[in-house]
Amino acid sequence: MTNDKIRTVTTPADQDLFLDVPARVYGNDPNWIPPLRSDVAKQFAPDNPFFGYGKLQQFIALDSSHPSQAVGRIVAAVNQRLIEREGKTVGLFGFFECVPDCAIAQSLLNAACQWLREQGMTVARGPIDLSTHNNCLFLVDGFDTPPMVMMPYNPPYYPEFLEKDGWQKAKDTYAYDFPLDKPLSDKFKKAYQIACKSGITFRPIRTKGEGFEQDCISLYHLFNRAFANNWSSAPRTEAEFLEEAKSLQSLVDPDVFPIAEDKGEMIGFFMGLPDYNIPLKHVKGKLNWLGILKFIWHRRQIDQGRVIAIASLPEYRRKMVPLALIYLGMQGGIKKGKPYKRAELGWVWEDNFPSRKLIEASGGTIYKTYRIYEKTL
Known part of the structure; x- marks a missing residue:
């Protein structure tokens, strides 16, 4: 399946298609935990405090054979607080979901990057859903168990799609397994x-x-x-x-x-x-x-x-x-x-050596690895 029909989300019907994408992507994945639909929708409501210091654009990829269905989604965002803190024009992509088709993924990523360029951004970073205080990161190792509360999860092919599209690793982070016995x-x-x-x-x-x-x-x-x-x-x-x-x-x-x-x-x-x-x-x-x-x-x-x-x-x-x-x-x-019976400690950035030393001294072992990517626009 290939499809380059990318559409901006402008209507309630588009929003429903946007929210429907994960169920299509993960329908048969036993490790997926469906997020509360209302919690995701709330991120795009006009009263989200994010809109006081940022802006965003939602995109969906439509199924060429069934135009009433979406097979992918992405959000491009500008978080002004992050720009002010880092002192560079870095834009974000997040809420990424896509069926296993690299062409569709690249079309979504291209749409997000083009929108970020139009906003004056010179670097794209993600996946970050508006802020690292929300959902962020791609899982790159440790797909054999479900995610714990407030941790991300994705198919193994997401990182492959980004790397084929020229994205580079920005930083890895770890989750530690800690048996309580x-x-x-x-x-x-x-x-x-x-x-x-x-x-x-x-x-x-x-x-x-x-x-x-x-x-x-x-x-x-x-x-x-x-x-x-x-x-x-x-x-x-x-x-x-x-x-x-x-x-x-x-x-x-x-x-x-x-x-x-x-x-x-x-x-x-x-x-x-x-x-x-x-x-x-x-x-x-x-x-x-x-x-x-x-x-x-x-x-x-x-x-x-x-x-x-x-x-x-x-x-x-x-x-x-x-x-x-x-x-x-x-x-x-x-x-x-x-x-x-067990605990997970994370996530911890790979270069946060004081925390890692403390956790490893407590008996924790790395069992999942996550990644943030960047690309020059």
């Missing part, structure tokens, strides 16, 4: 004891009412300080951060989300989440009343979790706060009554 080294418990003796206090995140909102505001400011230099990342507004936090509020397990404080100020955290992809797989992208019932029923099957981030202000690393947080997070995961 192996005890941590004693140095992690000792680190916790040292941190406590130095005056650091630890507690679980609060998950209800005003306490949750206060903790989220503190997390937002700590995120911005701890991850200020993350590659290809631009800061979110407080409103954006809080909106995402509220969407995850009911999913948080406080036992795997410890917080470190010094005199009442948050100075570190270990952000673990149960792997809600396990029940989401059965929802099939729609959280209607039936989907909610299926989610509630299948969430009992959750037996693994993902560590999204471990953060500490630099001045507290000598007080062993990162190691203490790992100790508490892992202890919370294996306490009596908890279902977790």
Whole structure:
């Protein structure tokens, strides 16, 4: 199948075709977890805060034999915050999905790159769905297991399509597998004891009412300080951060989300989440009343979790706060009554050697590799 009929998304009908593409691409893939259709659609709603500092264009590739169906999609985006931070005119592509046809993929990529050129961009980077705070990265190794919560997944041919189209690796990142049946080294418990003796206090995140909102505001400011230099990342507004936090509020397990404080100020955290992809797989992208019932029923099957981030202000690393947080997070995961058998830690950029050293010392091993690509326009 080949098809060069690329169309910009301008109508509700086009938007439906855009949202339908993943089901066609992954219909027979047992490892695919359908995203919530409403969550994807929300990214293009006029009230998305992104439109306050960026612009985008959606494209679909139509099936030449069935013009009422789409066989591919892509979004080109300009994130002004990222441009200001990096000091160069870098544009993004994301939301890429395509049937196994290289010609269609190249047509979509060409359409996105041409739009970015028209906006004055000189470099294209992706896949990044508007921001690295959203879905991003192509999986390039580790296709044998489903993705954990909030992690990407794609067919093995996506990276091949980009490389055939002249895209270059910009940077790799890793996910680490961490079986919970192996005890941590004693140095992690000792680190916790040292941190406590130095005056650091630890507690679980609060998950209800005003306490949750206060903790989220503190997390937002700590995120911005701890991850200020993350590659290809631009800061979110407080409103954006809080909106995402509220969407995850009911999913948080406080036992795997410890917080470190010094005199009442948050100075570190270990952000673990149960792997809600396990029940989401059965929802099939729609959280209607039936989907909610299926989610509630299948969430009992959750037996693994993902560590999204471990953060500490630099001045507290000598007080062993990162190691203490790992100790508490892992202890919370294996306490009596908890279902977790393994954890995933990631993602971690390949050149983030301090974090990688810490994770590998904890017993983590790389089991999935992801990649961001770039191309000169």
